[in-house]
Amino acid sequence: MGHTPYGYRIENGKAVVDQEKSEKIKMLFEAYLSGDSLATAAKKAGIKAFHAGIGNILKNKRYVGDGFYPAIIDKASFEAxxxxxxRRAENLGRIWEKKALIESPAPTFFFIAEGNKQFDDPFKQAEYAYSLIETEVNANGGQCECNSNTRKEA
Structure with a gap:
């Protein structure tokens, strides 16, 4: 089992409610729902934690109870x-939508001439390796002929 959430302790292999800390959890939820900020709600509840830690407490479903942890908060309060x-995150512009993946027009494979030159400078070696590319196959199946920095669709 990982980290034991704030408000619980483990006794004889079972999670039990720590009465003192569970009261602080209840006060945190009440203060937050009354309009206090995360930091102010935590201060009123007597919980010393960083902003992210308080946010994690508010979204931890274990406080509603599950197979291992007994409930500290009722489901209605948790959902509220x-x-x-x-709502607050949206008002502050902190909700980000995932961006659609953009397909890269990178070729899937190359036809390359055999090279035999070796350079001490890795940039020169890379430049030489790229100069050996004769044709490349695009993602759409079309071929390009590559001759020293110029590309022509075939």
Missing amino acids: AEIERM
């Missing part, structure tokens, strides 16, 4: 806090 957290 999650809705409020998302």
Whole structure:
């Protein structure tokens, strides 16, 4: 088992509610739902943690209870806090949509002449290796002829 969430302790291999800390968790949820910021709600609850740690407490589903951890927060309060957290994040512009992947027009393979020159400078060696490319096959299956920095679609 990983880290034991704030508000619980392990006794004889089972999670039990730490009464003092669980009261702080309840106060944190109440203060946050009353409109306090994460830092202010944590201060009122007497929890010393960084901003991200308080945010993690508010979104930790274990506080509602699961097979191992007993419930500290009722489901309605947890869901209300999650809705409020998302509302605040959206108002602050902190919701990012995943960008669609852009297909790269990079070739899938090359036809290359055999080279036999060796250079001490790795940049010169790379330049020489690239100069050996005769044709490349594009992602769409078309071929390009490559002659010293010029490309022609075949």
